Amino acid sequence: MMEFFSKHGQELLIKTWEHLTISGIAILLGVLVAVPLGILFTRIPKLADRLISLVGILQTIPSLAILAFFIPLMGVGKFPAIIALFVYSLLPILRNTYTGVKNVDQNVLEAGKGMGMNQWESIVKIELPLALPVIMAGIRLSTVYLIGWASLAAFIGGGGLGDFIFDGMNLYQPELIVAGTVPATILALLANGLLSVIEKKLTPKGWKETYQTL
Amino acid sequence: MLQFQHVTKRYPGGKTAVKDLNLTVDKGEFVCFIGPSGCGKTTTMKMVNRLIDITEGTILVDGKDITKQDPVALRRSIGYVIQQIGLMPHMTIKENIVLVGTLLKWSQQKKDERAKELIRLVNLPEEYLEKYPHELSGGQQQRIGVLRALAANPPLILMDEPFGALDPITRDSLQEEFKKLQKELNKTIIFVTHDMDEALKLADKIVIMRDGEIVQADTPEEILRNPADEFVEKFLGKDRLIQARPDVTTVKQIMSSSPVTVETGESLKQAISMMRKSRVDSLLVVDEEKRLKGVIDVEMIDRNWKKSTYVSEVMETEIFSVPQDSLLRDTLHKILRRSLKYVPVVDDQHRLVGIVTRASLADIVYDTIWGDGLEIEEPIAAAAE
Ligand SMILES: Nc1ncnc2c1ncn2[C@@H]1O[C@H](COP(=O)(O)OP(=O)(O)O)[C@@H](O)[C@H]1O
Ligand SMILES: [Mg+2]
Numbered sequence: 001m002m003e004f005f006s007k008h009g010q011e012l013l014i015k016t017w018e019h020l021t022i023s024g025i026a027i028l029l030g031v032l033v034a035v036p037l038g039i040l041f042t043r044i045p046k047l048a049d050r051l052i053s054l055v056g057i058l059q060t061i062p063s064l065a066i067l068a069f070f071i072p073l074m075g076v077g078k079f080p081a082i083i084a085l086f087v088y089s090l091l092p093i094l095r096n097t098y099t100g101v102k103n104v105d106q107n108v109l110e111a112g113k114g115m116g117m118n119q120w121e122s123i124v125k126i127e128l129p130l131a132l133p134v135i136m137a138g139i140r141l142s143t144v145y146l147i148g149w150a151s152l153a154a155f156i157g158g159g160g161l162g163d164f165i166f167d168g169m170n171l172y173q174p175e176l177i178v179a180g181t182v183p184a185t186i187l188a189l190l191a192n193g194l195l196s197v198i199e200k201k202l203t204p205k206g207w208k209e210t211y212q213t214l
Numbered sequence: 215m216l217q218f219q220h221v222t223k224r225y226p227g228g229k230t231a232v233k234d235l236n237l238t239v240d241k242g243e244f245v246c247f248i249g250p251s252g253c254g255k256t257t258t259m260k261m262v263n264r265l266i267d268i269t270e271g272t273i274l275v276d277g278k279d280i281t282k283q284d285p286v287a288l289r290r291s292i293g294y295v296i297q298q299i300g301l302m303p304h305m306t307i308k309e310n311i312v313l314v315g316t317l318l319k320w321s322q323q324k325k326d327e328r329a330k331e332l333i334r335l336v337n338l339p340e341e342y343l344e345k346y347p348h349e350l351s352g353g354q355q356q357r358i359g360v361l362r363a364l365a366a367n368p369p370l371i372l373m374d375e376p377f378g379a380l381d382p383i384t385r386d387s388l389q390e391e392f393k394k395l396q397k398e399l400n401k402t403i404i405f406v407t408h409d410m411d412e413a414l415k416l417a418d419k420i421v422i423m424r425d426g427e428i429v430q431a432d433t434p435e436e437i438l439r440n441p442a443d444e445f446v447e448k449f450l451g452k453d454r455l456i457q458a459r460p461d462v463t464t465v466k467q468i469m470s471s472s473p474v475t476v477e478t479g480e481s482l483k484q485a486i487s488m489m490r491k492s493r494v495d496s497l498l499v500v501d502e503e504k505r506l507k508g509v510i511d512v513e514m515i516d517r518n519w520k521k522s523t524y525v526s527e528v529m530e531t532e533i534f535s536v537p538q539d540s541l542l543r544d545t546l547h548k549i550l551r552r553s554l555k556y557v558p559v560v561d562d563q564h565r566l567v568g569i570v571t572r573a574s575l576a577d578i579v580y581d582t583i584w585g586d587g588l589e590i591e592e593p594i595a596a597a598a599e
Contacts, residue, residue: 108303115289206303
C-alpha cells in the first residue's frame, strides 16, 4: 500500500484533479445550458415533451459509443471528452428543470403576473426559487453519473482516473484498477454532499419548510 | 373610472365567453359581478388587467384605453385578489404584502413602513410580518392577499371570488372587515362572486350575468324590488324576495287612509269638537281640495283661543309629509329619527291621502318578525291532505 502511494501518489493526485476538472467543467456547462433550456421548454409546452424525449434518445446511446463517435469528429483529448460528458449531463438537469418549473403552483404564478411581474421577474423571483429543490436533484444526479462516466474519458485521451483503470486492465494490475475506482467513488460522494449543502443554502427559508410539509 | 364598451371575448375554439358587454363603473363604487359558473365573470374581470386579451370592443380605465398601455405597468396600478390567494410561499408575509413595491423598486424603508401600516388595517400583530404563508390560517392568508392588492394604493381593485374558499364564519368576518375598509379607503372595487348574500351585503351595484351577457345591473334594492326577469328572480331565490319585502313596501300599502282632518276655513271651536269626537290631540289641516296645509293641536288652540277664530290663523304650516309611493324603509327611518308620532301621506298634488302612525309601524315590525302567517298555513294545508 505504502509502496503503491510512494510510486503512484503524485500521479494519483494529478489524475484525481484532472478527473474533477473534466467532470466539473462538463457539469457546469450542462447547468448553464440545460437550466435555461428547461425554462424555455416550459414556455413551449406543446413542443417540450417531444424535445425532451429526443434528448432522452441521445442518452440511451452507450457512453463508450458516444466517446468513440467523438474521435472522428473532434479528435482526441480533454476537449472532446468534456463535450461528450456535457451531452450526458443535459438530460437529468433539463428534465428536472422542466418538471420543476412546470409544477410551480399556477395560482402563485397568476398572482405574480396579476401583480405586474414581467416574464423575467416571474422566473427569477418565483419559478427558479420554487423549482430549486427539483432542479438541484437533477444536478446532483448528473454530477454523480458524470464522475463515474468520466473514467471513460481516458478512452479518448481525456485523462483522469480512467487512465489508472485502463492501465490496470492492460497490464493486469488490479491495484491500479482499484486506485482509479475508489477515488472516483469518493469524489462522487463528496460532490453529492457538497451539492446538498449548496441546495440547502440556496433554497429560500420559508419554501424549505413548506416544501417539507407538502 | 372604468368603462366597458361593446366588449366581446371569443376564446380560440370559438367559445364566446363575453358578448357585447357595456358597463360604466363610477369612482368609489363597489360592483359585484354575479352569475352561474361559466357565465364569463372571470373572463370579464381578467380583461381589465389584460390577463386576457379583448377580442372586440374597448375597456377604459380612468378614460384611457387599456390596450394603449403597457400591460405590466397597468397591472401594477390595479389591485388583484384571487380565490386561490396565491401568496408566494417562499417569501415572508412582509415581502408578500409589498411585492408590488418591490417591483416598483421602493426603498426598503418605504416597504417596511407600508407593510406595518397595512397589517394594522386587518388587526394582525406586526410579528406576523416575519412569518411565512404556511404558518397562517386560510382567513389570515386571504387578509394578506387583500393587503397585497392595497400595497401600492391602487384606485381600482379586482377581486375574483376572494372569500369563496373560506369557511362561512371566516368569510362573514372578512366581508365585514372588507366593506369597512373599502368605505374608509374609497376604492373602486370589481368583485366577482357566485354568492348572492355576499353581493347583497357588499355591493353598491350588482351586475347579474348569464351566458356572457348582462341581464341586469342595478343597486341591490332595485334588483330585489324589480327583478328584470325570471332568471334574476330564480337567482335571487323566493326566500330573499319575501325577506326583502319590507324594503320594497311603499308607504301607500300600509298607511291608514282615514286621517282625522279639519279644513282651513273652520273655526277653532269646530276643531276642538272634532278632536273630542275622534279622541285625538291633533288634526291635519286641509283646504277644500284636500291639499295638506298644516297641523293643529290642543296646545296651539289653547294658546290662541282668545286672539283667533279660525284654524288657518293658528295652525303650524311647517309640516313634514311623505309621498305615497315613497319606500316604507325610508319613512321608517325618518319617523324614528325625528321621533314623530305620525307622518301624513300625500299624493303628487300634495293632497292628503293617508297617515302612517307609530302603531301601524308596529304592525309591520310584527309581521316581519313573525311572518304573515303563510309559513304556518302551509304545513297546516299539508297536514290536511
Ligand atoms: N382559456 C379558455 N379557453 C376556452 N374557453 C374558456 C377559457 N377560459 C374560460 N373559458 C370558457 O368561457 C366561459 C366563461 O368562463 P369564466 O369567465 O371563467 O366563467 P365564470 O368565471 O363566470 O365561471 C366558460 O364557458 C369557460 O368554459
Ligand atoms: Mg370564475
